[in-house]
Amino acid sequence: MDQFETKMVRGVTMRKDPAREACFTVADTDDQMISWPEWTDESKRERIHRHMNNEMSTTEVAAQCLCDFPDAPWELRMELARQVWDESRHAMGLYRRLKELGGRKGEFPVANFEWAVSSYLDSVVGRITVMNRTFEAGTMDLMAFIPDGWRENGDPQTAELLDAIAADEIHHVRFANHWVHKLCAENKRNLLKVAQAVRFMDMAQKALTPPPGTTNLVGVSVEDVAQSAPINVADRQLADFTDDEIAVLLKQHDLESLVTGQETRT
Amino acid sequence: MSIKLTVKQRADTIGTLRFVSVFLMETLARWIPATPEMEVKMLLSRQVWRMAQQADRLGKRARELRAPLHYSRPPRQEFLAALKQLAAISDTTDRIDAFHDVALSALAAAHKRYLAETDRLTDEPTVMICEQALTEIEVMKRERNDWGSEIPKSRATDSPALKAVRQAVAAASKEIVDHSEQAA
Numbered sequence: 001m002d003q004f005e006t007k008m009v010r011g012v013t014m015r016k017d018p019a020r021e022a023c024f025t026v027a028d029t030d031d032q033m034i035s036w037p038e039w040t041d042e043s044k045r046e047r048i049h050r051h052m053n054n055e056m057s058t059t060e061v062a063a064q065c066l067c068d069f070p071d072a073p074w075e076l077r078m079e080l081a082r083q084v085w086d087e088s089r090h091a092m093g094l095y096r097r098l099k100e101l102g103g104r105k106g107e108f109p110v111a112n113f114e115w116a117v118s119s120y121l122d123s124v125v126g127r128i129t130v131m132n133r134t135f136e137a138g139t140m141d142l143m144a145f146i147p148d149g150w151r152e153n154g155d156p157q158t159a160e161l162l163d164a165i166a167a168d169e170i171h172h173v174r175f176a177n178h179w180v181h182k183l184c185a186e187n188k189r190n191l192l193k194v195a196q197a198v199r200f201m202d203m204a205q206k207a208l209t210p211p212p213g214t215t216n217l218v219g220v221s222v223e224d225v226a227q228s229a230p231i232n233v234a235d236r237q238l239a240d241f242t243d244d245e246i247a248v249l250l251k252q253h254d255l256e257s258l259v260t261g262q263e264t265r266t
Numbered sequence: 267m268s269i270k271l272t273v274k275q276r277a278d279t280i281g282t283l284r285f286v287s288v289f290l291m292e293t294l295a296r297w298i299p300a301t302p303e304m305e306v307k308m309l310l311s312r313q314v315w316r317m318a319q320q321a322d323r324l325g326k327r328a329r330e331l332r333a334p335l336h337y338s339r340p341p342r343q344e345f346l347a348a349l350k351q352l353a354a355i356s357d358t359t360d361r362i363d364a365f366h367d368v369a370l371s372a373l374a375a376a377h378k379r380y381l382a383e384t385d386r387l388t389d390e391p392t393v394m395i396c397e398q399a400l401t402e403i404e405v406m407k408r409e410r411n412d413w414g415s416e417i418p419k420s421r422a423t424d425s426p427a428l429k430a431v432r433q434a435v436a437a438a439s440k441e442i443v444d445h446s447e448q449a450a
Contacts, residue, residue, distance in 0.1 A: 019299065022302075056308075060299040063295040063296075064295070066292055066295035067292045077318070078322055081295075081314050084314045091304070092414075115299075119299075
């Protein structure tokens with residue numbers, strides 16, 4: 001793996017941001033971002049703009065894996081190459097929608113947290129654990145609800161776009177699940193890499209979460225615009241999370257009663 | 267009837283074409299985070315997947331020619347050096363042209379040379395792979411100009427870096443396969 005530049009944010013050393021055009025303002029933390037809880041035209045554009053950058057960032061994480069780990073199994077590299085293409089189509093779809101809604105690139109600040117954390121890790125198993133199996137799976141949970149929010153707020157086109165994106169993400173999580181299990185079964189040292197990756201991600205998330213009461217650049221409480229969702233059991237099953245893994249996640253969310261026989265999205 | 271290429275020579279060429287396809291896939295992948303322009307990143311991302319698929323098909327065919335699955339064989343030193351020179355380009359427009367115009371043209375020429383040399387009946391599985399690659403190369407070359415309104419156009423005159431890469435690749439691409447034993 002080639003040497004790479006790093007940055008330090010609130011005491012955490014992470015990978016330096018990928019290249020961005022001058023029109024983009026790159027933030028490190030939520031208090032440097034812009035976001036509103038309401039569904040105004042401006043807030044809709046900001047949601048799409050943020051999502052567009054996240055898709056671009058995920059494209060970059062998968063691409064970086066292809067050049068950083070040339071000795072990874074070819075079948076895994078094929079999955080990553082396909083993911084590069086998928087995520088780029090997502091970013092372009094969101095960019096197209098942003099322009100249709102009167103927005104433009106760089107209209108709002110963007111953050112590359114997922115890149116900075118994932119691409120800092122020195123193993124492919126660590127990166128797919130964090131990027132695909134954690135961040136993307138978390139997005140999968142949110143996507144069980146987000147398209148309905150757009151429909152309720154009069155924008156079925158964006159809802160359909162997001163639903164199409166969400167369907168693709170299931171496979172990105174699924175192949176990560178498959179490969180994390182396979183690589184750990186083949187070599188127990190990979191378990192250590194997975195544990196280190198998860199620990200690093202948790203540490204970075206805690207360090208970068210603003211303290212309670214912090215507001216963003218437009219004076220909105222960061223807590224008021226933080227996104228969270230219950231576990232999307234149906235899509236996690238499609239993504240080949242085992243029943244035991246889903247049970248652990250539900251337990252973390254205090255939803256143990258849903259463990260058995262869950263068939264619909266929670 | 268004359269069979270021009272032996273099975274080993276076929277496998278060596280397939281392995282070389284695969285090596286070049288993977289090299290280009292990795293080059294594009296390295297450029298994506300390092301290139302600022304969003305639409306350019308997205309164009310390069312499309313081509314990553316296409317190069318991966320070409321490499322995959324070649325790698326599977328290699329095993330049918332008594333070579334290992336996904337056999338990769340470095341090309342001749344001059345061509346490899348030219349590819350490395352291409353991969354070191356840092357300007358966005360040069361990167362786009364170096365891949366779509368220079369690298370893909372050299373790759374297409376290598377596929378065509380193979381098609382001209384091999385026996386189209388006994389080696390038909392490879393023929394189909396090469397013909398599919400040539401079709402995809404044409405699509406990628408078209409996309410350089412047609413895909414996305416924000417992709418920078420080629421310069422009227424090559425930059426010194428692109429000119430040097432163009433010359434290096436042209437000089438080295440007459441024969442890219444290294445049939446010597448040490449290349450295996």
